[in-house]
Amino acid sequence: MTRVRFAPSPTGNLHIGSVRTALFNWVFAKKSKGTLVLRIEDTDLERSKPEFEANILEGLHWLGLDFDEGPHVGGNYGPYRQSERIGLGVYQRVADEFLAKKLAYYAFETSEELDKERLDAEAKSLPYVYSRNSLKLTEAEVSEKLASGMPYVIRFRIPDGRGAVVTNDLIRGPVSFEADLLGDFVILKSDGTPTYNFAVVVDDIAMEITHVIRGEDHISNTPRQELLYEAIGAKAPEFAHLPIILGPDRSKLSKRHGAQSVSEYRDQGYLPDALVNYLSLLGWSPKDTRELLSKDELVAIFEIHQISKSGAIFDIEKLNWMNAHYIRPLSPFVLLDLVRPFLNDKQKAVFESKYTQETQLTILELVKDSLTVLPDINREVSIFTDSYDEYLEQYNGLEPGHLPMEVIRKFRDWVTQISAEIYEIDIDAVIDEILVETKLGKGKVMRPIRMACTGRASGPLLSRVLSLLGRDCLLERLKRF
RNA sequence: GGCCCCAUCGUCUAGCGGUUAGGACACCAGAUUUUCAUUCUGGCGGCCGGAGUUCGAUUCUCCGUGGGGCUACCA
Structure with a gap:
């Protein structure tokens, strides 16, 4: 049974790049008749906010990406928020087990000390790897520090002489990392919460995830996770790393490239189906040359091996074209509902008082081919709502x-x-x-x-x-x- | 800096040793339309560079170059 998950962290609104990850997971799940899980990775207590989780849920719903399991629908593999799993002591238990087997150890460096280590390495232009100073402590020293209440983290011990860690990526083929260069990374923070790499692995095992489809930015985390699977003695899932979405300047899509959250696109008058269709073509293409695809068609012809490896620039022009394409076949009746929230106050007042609903529908039928995004309705409808003065101005x-x-x-x-x-x-x-x-x-x-x-x-x-x-x-x- | 990934029209991409290098967006031109939009037709435009392998490289290998990602007690 295939089980995949989409695991956003609620530290911001639903990002367009995340949506594509969610979409491919969704399609993959449907395609393989598997289960799609939503997991909220809110272990960053500082930055995680309930309103972001709400925004993510809303966005996914708006796009029509439904989940089989998640915080909002339940399921047998909960909890679906990492923060709730912390309370269960799950991560702590695994970490303790590691400690007992010497697969992990206590470390007592302060963040200042670690910063210094990094700076030193940088000054000597050496690659930074954690010094392992805390590993050199005797058992007595460790017990003493613990007893004195000194803050500590738990670090995973990279197995000596492990050599190359190879992941067979579904999209990229074998990707290899030298274990020695990884550094003993923290798995449990000083506040007792798990770090990302640790939490992901523990959760994916607990949720019996079979395929991890995520952004390319996670590719360098993969060897650490592979090592954790080995340490736990669990079979690692298949990994597939999607190419990232780039801004027009070829850097990772971010705030400075303009709208980046789904809610912004919604507010700008893009249709969910158009957005989904456009995103599906960013980094993936069907075997034939079709481009206008409904979600059902997508599921029917989706092939994970057809995903490309190189980053893709988000092209608003093509999205615009596609949005217009999705608007055109809508019935005036449907369009009226869609367009109403985008009419500005003045336009709405005049339009709705001056014309019967039947006439409103006639007007929509008349102008809908000219719409690229929903707010364009104001421009089109103004022909019919202009006062005499506005007409003169025009x-x-x-x-x-x-x-x-x-x-x-x-x-x-x-x-x-x-x-x-x-x-x-x-x-x-x-x-x-x-x-x-x-x-x-x-x-x-x-x-x-x-x-x-x-x-x-x-x-x-x-x-x-x-x-x-x-x-x-x-x-x-x-x-x- | 180190590690990793990537590289076909401006953009998204097809291609999986022999193709007139195909499609889509954008752009330009023409047709249709009273105009705009739609629609249709046509056009412009691409294999990063260098070695090698091969009878033959866009395709395979290596080296450059370029771009990107990661490099936290963030995820």
Whole structure:
């Protein structure tokens, strides 16, 4: 039975890079009909915050990435928060066992002393490896220090002469590290909580994780974890390290590259399916050339070996294209709900009071092809919500040249003699008439009318726009010509 | 500095010894559209460098170069 996990630490909002890791774990789980576990790695008590955990949960839910086990859904392999496992004494127990077997030892250096060690090594341009000074202590000395209440950590002892630690990465093939260069790393901090490498291994064993799919930034942790598995006597899971997501400057995607959390993308009006689809193509590609893929299709054709090894730059342009692609086939009815939260107050007030829901839907149908992200709706809908002053502003912003007044007058005269509602087909008919009478080209007739009536040089289908605007609005605007 | 990973159009990528090096985004041009957008067609544009292996290297090996990651009692 395949069991995979996504293990974010709640020290920030759900990051776009984490999402991709979550996505590949999700797809892999579905593909192999296995179980997907969410584990919150909140052992950094300082930086972990409940609101970040909430943001992560929210984001995953919004994206439609559902988990089989986790703090929010339960499961038989809990607790699903590392902090809660600490209380159970699990890590302490394993560490004590290591201590008893001399696989680990107490260390008493202060962080200042360790900083000095590092600085010295750097000054001599030597690779830094922990000095093992505490390993040289006699048992009596250790007992004495412990008895005196001196703060201590527990360090894992890298086995002497262990040689190369080789991980057979599912994506990269064999990756090898010299054990001697690893240094005896801390497994239990002075406050009794486990460090990342230790907690991960203990948890993954406890949760019977079979495949660890995570970011490439964890690749150098892998040999330490392999060693811990050996020490515990457990079989290590398969590892797969995904290429990292880069900013436009080729460095790891971070704050300075702009939006990086899922909630920001949501707030900017990206659709979850578009985001998922785009992310799925960042570092992975199907065997054929299809690119627009639903989550189900993704699961159907996903192949972990098709994941590429090199880092991928996050390309907002392609995401934009994809988002527009996902907006286009939506029904106006669905779109209305999606778009409503993005209407600004003024636009919303006018739009909803001026037009019936049916008309609102007609307008959405008319403009939806022009949307890249949801907030674009404000720009599109403004054609229909402009007040007279706003219309004038729009108009003055243009360089209309001289409008053929003959066309405008003819059109205005026609509108003037209409007594009731204006219909699209009638508008088309008048325009045809004007075309014949003036012997001008379509562009020469329709463009001026559009400009005179909407203040804009372009927009959706003219006759439909004008009929939606209505007789009174058109008259008010046309009477100044 | 050390360790590790990576390297095909500007970007995301296909390629797994012999291909006119394929697709997508972006860009440019044309067609359609009253305009914009959509859509369609076409175009521009790429194997980091050097050795080696081979009849033949984008592909395999080595060395450079370049980029990235890690280098905590963070995860």
